[in-house]
Amino acid sequence: MSLLPDKNADFFANxxxxxxxxxxxxxxxxxxxxxxxxxxxxxxxxxxxxxxSHLQNPPVPAHRVVNRNGQLSGKMHFATPTQMEENxxxxxxxxxxxxxxxxxxxxxxxxxxxxx
DNA sequence: CCGGTGACTCTAT
DNA sequence: TATAGAGCCACCG
Numbered sequence: 001m002s003l004l005p006d007k008n009a010d011f012f013a014n015x016x017x018x019x020x021x022x023x024x025x026x027x028x029x030x031x032x033x034x035x036x037x038x039x040x041x042x043x044x045x046x047x048x049x050x051x052x053s054h055l056q057n058p059p060v061p062a063h064r065v066v067n068r069n070g071q072l073s074g075k076m077h078f079a080t081p082t083q084m085e086e087n088x089x090x091x092x093x094x095x096x097x098x099x100x101x102x103x104x105x106x107x108x109x110x111x112x113x114x115x116x
Numbered sequence: 117c118c119g120g121t122g123a124c125t126c127t128a129t
Numbered sequence: 130t131a132t133a134g135a136g137c138c139a140c141c142g
Contacts, residue, residue, distance in 0.1 A: 046124080
């Protein structure tokens with residue numbers, strides 16, 4: 001199959017697909033996923049998709065998706081406000097003040113890692 | 117059908 | 130450097 005997502009498919013499905021491709025111990029941003037999918041919908045739709053991600057199976061590692069600044073903007077939407085931070089910490093990602101430390105090094109850009 | 121809302125991002129002041 | 134505003138598109142009432 002092509003690594004390129006089907007533009008005819010649901011945008012949400014693509015978001016979840018890309019999110020599951022995020023390697024262990026890595027993080028990405030809403031904008032990066034949106035850009036990889038064409039940025040047609042915008043980063044906000046990625047966040048909206050993440051809101052429904054907990055309903056998907058297999059589950060989506062939404063804790064690996066943060067905003068452009070590396071801030072855990074979505075932590076409050078998890079089962080517990082600390083779930084996202086603890087999940088990332090468990091993967092070796094250092095979190096300080098709700099922000100991913102060394103974000104640039106841990107940043108996983110699908111447009112760079114997948115697209116070619 | 118129309119308006120409000122949102123796990124974002126960029127640009128301007 | 131920090132703060133404010135606009136743009137963006139899909140879902141819900």
